[in-house]
Amino acid sequence: MATRFQTLPGFRDFYPEDCAARNHVFDIWRRVARRYGFVEYEGPILEPTELYRRKSGAEIVNQLFCFTDKGEREVSMRPELTPTLARMAAARQRDFRKPLRWFSIGQFFRYEKHQKGRGREFYQFNCDILGEESALADAELMALAIDLMREFGFTASHFRLRISDRDAWVRFAAGKGLDEAGVATFLQVIDKMERTPEGKVVEQLGSLGLALDEVRAFIASGAEASPAIARILADLAARGLADYVEVDLGIVRGLAYYTGPVFEIFDIGKGMRAVAGGGRYDQLVGLVGGVEMAACGFAMGDMVITDLIRETEGPAERLAAAVEENARVDACVVLADPSKEAEAASMVQTLRDAGFRVLTSLSSAKVAKQFQAAEQSGARFAVIVGVEFPELTLRDLASRAERAVPAEGVVEALGRPR
RNA sequence: GUGGCUGUAGCUCAGUGGCAGAGCCCCGGAUUGUGAUUCCGGUUGUCGCGGGUUCGAUCCCCGUCAGCCACCCCA
Numbered sequence: 163m164a165t166r167f168q169t170l171p172g173f174r175d176f177y178p179e180d181c182a183a184r185n186h187v188f189d190i191w192r193r194v195a196r197r198y199g200f201v202e203y204e205g206p207i208l209e210p211t212e213l214y215r216r217k218s219g220a221e222i223v224n225q226l227f228c229f230t231d232k233g234e235r236e237v238s239m240r241p242e243l244t245p246t247l248a249r250m251a252a253a254r255q256r257d258f259r260k261p262l263r264w265f266s267i268g269q270f271f272r273y274e275k276h277q278k279g280r281g282r283e284f285y286q287f288n289c290d291i292l293g294e295e296s297a298l299a300d301a302e303l304m305a306l307a308i309d310l311m312r313e314f315g316f317t318a319s320h321f322r323l324r325i326s327d328r329d330a331w332v333r334f335a336a337g338k339g340l341d342e343a344g345v346a347t348f349l350q351v352i353d354k355m356e357r358t359p360e361g362k363v364v365e366q367l368g369s370l371g372l373a374l375d376e377v378r379a380f381i382a383s384g385a386e387a388s389p390a391i392a393r394i395l396a397d398l399a400a401r402g403l404a405d406y407v408e409v410d411l412g413i414v415r416g417l418a419y420y421t422g423p424v425f426e427i428f429d430i431g432k433g434m435r436a437v438a439g440g441g442r443y444d445q446l447v448g449l450v451g452g453v454e455m456a457a458c459g460f461a462m463g464d465m466v467i468t469d470l471i472r473e474t475e476g477p478a479e480r481l482a483a484a485v486e487e488n489a490r491v492d493a494c495v496v497l498a499d500p501s502k503e504a505e506a507a508s509m510v511q512t513l514r515d516a517g518f519r520v521l522t523s524l525s526s527a528k529v530a531k532q533f534q535a536a537e538q539s540g541a542r543f544a545v546i547v548g549v550e551f552p553e554l555t556l557r558d559l560a561s562r563a564e565r566a567v568p569a570e571g572v573v574e575a576l577g578r579p580r
Numbered sequence: 581g582u583g584g585c586u587g588u589a590g591c592u593c594a595g596u597g598g599c600a601g602a603g604c605c606c607c608g609g610a611u612u613g614u615g616a617u618u619c620c621g622g623u624u625g626u627c628g629c630g631g632g633u634u635c636g637a638u639c640c641c642c643g644u645c646a647g648c649c650a651c652c653c654c655a
Contacts, residue, residue, distance in 0.1 A: 168646080171647090217655075218655055222655075225653085225654085225655085241655065245655090272654085274653080274654075275581080276647085276648095277648085277649080278648080278649075278650095280654080418655065419655085436654095461655095496613085496614080498613045498614090499613080528613095529614060530614065530615070531615095532613095532614085532615090533615040534614090534615050534616095536614095536615075537615045537616090538615085544614085544615090546613080546614085548613065555613095555614095557614075557615095559615075562614085562615085564614090
């Protein structure tokens with residue numbers, strides 16, 4: 163037997179139904195982003211490995227799909243878009259009025275072990291505002307993220323957007339006398355605090371000269387600890403989105419380059435998965451592109467959100483409707499008399515020109531077969547072309563009712579293309 | 581990177597230390613221009629791969645690869 167090929171580990175085939183589901187997600191990402199006045203951009207899928215090393219450090223290379231190309235260049239399949247965005251924005255920063263409101267939908271690659279909600283290849287929606295320091299920019303992104311979820315069909319009972327602020331933590335740590343390295347260690351402890359046994363947390367904080375109680379008290383202070391968060395909360399409340407938001411200073415997203423407010427969207431089911439996340443990164447454009455530019459943004463991957471949609475009543479129905487619509491057929495033209503092949507071809511073209519989705523048999527199948535195919539296609543109508551042409555028979559495939567229609571009246575008889 | 585579970589027809593899965601199975605799907609047929617049901621017929625397997633035990637292994641053992649799940653990580 164010949165070798166059976168299958169996808170590489172962590173890579174996916176998208177059969178038509180999967181592709182329709184993927185496009186449903188893409189459609190909503192794009193629709194909501196445009197509603198907020200964002201414009202779409204795209205970058206290269208292959209970048210110099212150094213671009214990611216610069217941003218994230220040498221150890222990142224272990225998680226990259228990287229290789230040496232035929233020109234001896236060290237290159238990587240992109241694992242994320244932010245460094246590319248920073249380069250692009252910096253390179254032509256004088257060409258654009260600030261703030262930039264840019265979004266992108268693209269495919270990314272990470273050399274990791276494949277598991278639920280995570281593959282070596284995935285699609286990600288990226289949405290960023292560049293050249294704006296106000297916390298209202300952060301709030302705008304959070305509102306957009308919430309509206310994405312609502313557009314998928316989720317409600318406040320399904321998810322929550324949790325807000326934190328790296329600045330608040332840095333001020334807290336500095337007030338306790340921690341140096342830069344101490345702050346970094348401290349933030350990692352906070353990041354894992356929820357999943358770490360209390361005794362170990364006490365020990366870790368103790369080695370930094372901190373007590374668990376004072377850290378907990380700070381987390382409990384919520385918005386009072388951060389003017390930026392207070393501003394964001396007020397803005398989101400004014401938009402009527404308060405129900406979707408909560409302050410949780412315990413949220414600390416891989417704080418490598420975040421410099422201010424950060425946020426994540428979590429599903430409230432037992433999964434408690436993060437479906438989106440982002441924050442402010444005012445230093446990164448300077449680091450990568452050499453031009454100082456304030457920036458904030460967030461990303462949402464396709465795998466977790468699609469899992470969540472399929473598991474949730476409401477969003478799942480919207481997805482199913484989109485998949486069904488994708489495969490919809492309006493009419494099948496049935497050739498009942500072989501001598502009318504040319505007339506049938508002409509009829510097919512006329513209907514397609516009018517915007518209908520039309521199928522017809524590509525081989526000389528028996529009429530019974532053609533009807534069976536028509537029924538299985540899900541078409542609403544069969545248009546029967548036979549000896550009586552230019553008179554046609556229009557058959558409603560669901561009700562099985564037939565009526566005679568002149569050839570020139572078929573487009574009208576079918577109604578409007580959807 | 582660590583551990584658990586699973587690999588048998590295109591799909592979902594039975595099965596037994598002694599000839600490889602079912603359902604579904606797919607294809608063809610049941611005479612003239614109408615779909616369902618039904619009936620008849622048909623295709624497809626290195627039983628994931630490699631080794632070991634055995635007279636004989638799809639079955640037992642070891643390894644390996646792949647998938648799923650949990651942990652680690654998560655820009």
